[in-house]
Amino acid sequence: MMHQKLRVGVLGCxxxxxxxxxxxxxxxxNAELYAICDSADDLRQRMTAMWAPKVAYSDYQAMLDDENVDAIIIATTDAFHVQLAMKALHAGKHVLCEKPLGITVEECEELAQAVRHSGRLFQVAHMKRFDGGIQAAHDFIQQEMGNLVAYKGWYGDNSHRYTVTDAVQPKIITSAAKRKPAVDPKSDLQRYYMLAHGSHLVDTARYLAGDINEVEARFTHRGGVHCWFVDIAFANGTLGHLDLSVGVRMDWHEGFQIYGENGSILGKTYNPWLFKSSEVDIFHENGAFWRRPLAADGHFYRRQVEAFAHAILTDSPQTGTSVEEGLAIVKTMAAIGESVRTGRSVCVASAQGAV
Structure with missing residues (x-):
């Protein structure tokens, strides 16, 4: 237990x-909820009563001007991420920004440049990196697997997900006064699902198998299901395939299968709101045995905040998704979209425009 705690301000209730x-x-x-900020008075007051931060703000700049706030968590709609992160960096704050980093490649490139000049720690909130099962897979790959051969990853958000979240999440309080983007994000579900779910699928693939150089994607929307199949070429020569399907008629279906020189990995990931770590089975060729790490602490969001705070308080390297990785994820999603439109493979490094 650290005696010093990172004082966090959460933007968006x-x-x-x-x-x-x-x-x-x-x-x-190693962190505390020091401040919250939301322009909707009713929502902010309700959350203040429930969570008892030291202070609550209706104005974002006022929270940024508070010298006691060390870091900002940006928890707003996707379209506002970049501009609000820029303000936090200019105010000298560390930033934990909800995924995706942004909605266009160009704005994310601008933000990445601002982070490089800021001297502040910036982390994208891809909380699956703090799933103990996925971390165990990562450690095996880094330390024992040898050369990777193939990576298959899938993310199937199911048709009954709201039955689950209604049962396990706290009741979400809404406000008619909430700030909305100019365009409803859900007016284009193909883009919305890629940003919301594809960002997780791509980040996990990059975390486990490395940088992605090229993608070739196909998309269909049939029977109420949005489905992308993506062949990918990793920079290290690994072959890859990603399956993003939203609305699958079954249980939540997420996981990965990895083949390597000295073993293989089978991973099953659960609906995140069950706060259950992934079940990851690792086969060791040397000795011919399977093992499954316990990964008992399934609160990846708390572990994410603790890792963010630890890196800042101890001046240690960050273990979460960096701004450069967040930019690469957005470029990969933009490349997938371009491949779907053109029917050709697309180099991730050359991707531009909106996701």
């Missing part, structure tokens, strides 16, 4: 803050 960030900041061993 919407669903992700209510379901994850507020609790994470109050449970973290």
């Amino acid at each position: 919407g669903p992700i803050s209510q379901a994850a960030h507020f609790e994470s900041c109050t449970k973290a061993s």
